[in-house]
Amino acid sequence: MLTWRPAPPGAGGSGGLEREAGTHAEGSPPQPSVSPPVDHGLAPPWPPVLVAEELLADGVVAAFPSRAGGLSRPPYDTCNLGLRVGDEPRAVLANRRRVATVLGLAGLPWATVRQVHGSTVAPVDLVSLPPGPPEAKPVVAEADALVTADEGVVLVVLVADCVPVLLADPERRVVAAAHAGWRGLAAGVVEATAAAFSAAGGRPSASAALVGPAAGPCCYEVGEDVRARVAGRYPEAAATTRAGRPALDLAAAARAALTQAGFERPLLAGECTVHQPERHFSYRRDGGMGRQAGIVALVPGREVGRSPALARLREVGQSRALDGLRSDEGAAGDEGATREASARSGEGPPTVSVKRRR
Numbered sequence: 001m002l003t004w005r006p007a008p009p010g011a012g013g014s015g016g017l018e019r020e021a022g023t024h025a026e027g028s029p030p031q032p033s034v035s036p037p038v039d040h041g042l043a044p045p046w047p048p049v050l051v052a053e054e055l056l057a058d059g060v061v062a063a064f065p066s067r068a069g070g071l072s073r074p075p076y077d078t079c080n081l082g083l084r085v086g087d088e089p090r091a092v093l094a095n096r097r098r099v100a101t102v103l104g105l106a107g108l109p110w111a112t113v114r115q116v117h118g119s120t121v122a123p124v125d126l127v128s129l130p131p132g133p134p135e136a137k138p139v140v141a142e143a144d145a146l147v148t149a150d151e152g153v154v155l156v157v158l159v160a161d162c163v164p165v166l167l168a169d170p171e172r173r174v175v176a177a178a179h180a181g182w183r184g185l186a187a188g189v190v191e192a193t194a195a196a197f198s199a200a201g202g203r204p205s206a207s208a209a210l211v212g213p214a215a216g217p218c219c220y221e222v223g224e225d226v227r228a229r230v231a232g233r234y235p236e237a238a239a240t241t242r243a244g245r246p247a248l249d250l251a252a253a254a255r256a257a258l259t260q261a262g263f264e265r266p267l268l269a270g271e272c273t274v275h276q277p278e279r280h281f282s283y284r285r286d287g288g289m290g291r292q293a294g295i296v297a298l299v300p301g302r303e304v305g306r307s308p309a310l311a312r313l314r315e316v317g318q319s320r321a322l323d324g325l326r327s328d329e330g331a332a333g334d335e336g337a338t339r340e341a342s343a344r345s346g347e348g349p350p351t352v353s354v355k356r357r358r
């Protein structure tokens, strides 16, 4: 299941900069004002993430962050993760670190690709990642998908209407991420990713396949020719917009490709980026500003203890329920598991809890 944690943006206390003291989610005590932020007038809540909860216990983080909970200014507001869309790099880095922190992946290197709407899959391993800050290393290749069997590498595809696809075999320890627009789907990027995933040791029938938020059939209008081209490969993708124009259902196409590749029950986020402006960036709607992401990583187990970030991840992750997630930056009044973990780690972000299988 894909679940918004701590809550979907705009749904009471976790999205946007406008939240004020005392207007927290129903049933929660009034929240005190948060401490002054670095360079804005008000600290944003931590980024909400759409996360695959079942995988956390198996040491896999697979998530789709929203556009909320970041530091970027309009039109990149607020959690833009794209470094090459004209946003201020410092804000993007801060956003990436915020997302990594919430996912319990702080300090781990991000692997990204120069996405070109093709079907190339880039194999990634820890030792050959280019040098640079963990969240801002140069791209590893020109490609539209990544696969790794290394723990501690964060695979990231950037999207704004295209569909992000994440694969994970928790037992064999293989993960993959793909970015698929209509061109990529027509080129077979999902099949190529599934093949690379299998070649790396992943077993589709024993793996999770997640299809993240994308432009929905309700909004993704295309020409007749494009619809025919993609539907020729995936009949399920043929759709019609609410206005009666030819359209594509990218998520349905991705699901069809995954099912054909042997993934038994792909999970679909079922969210439309175009008509959910409070949750998602949309190229169609906004003209190509911010980017959200599909993120998947094998949480390090054997390496735990070598770095403060990993040690903290393990400490926080052993027994903390996801329900302990809160949107406050360690503010007073933040009770329960998160507070305990925060007190011990000396800082206050909520963290997606990860428990390693023994």
Ligand SMILES: [Zn+2]
Pocket: 215, 216, 217, 218, 219, 220, 272, 273, 274, 275
């Ligand atoms: Zn829509």
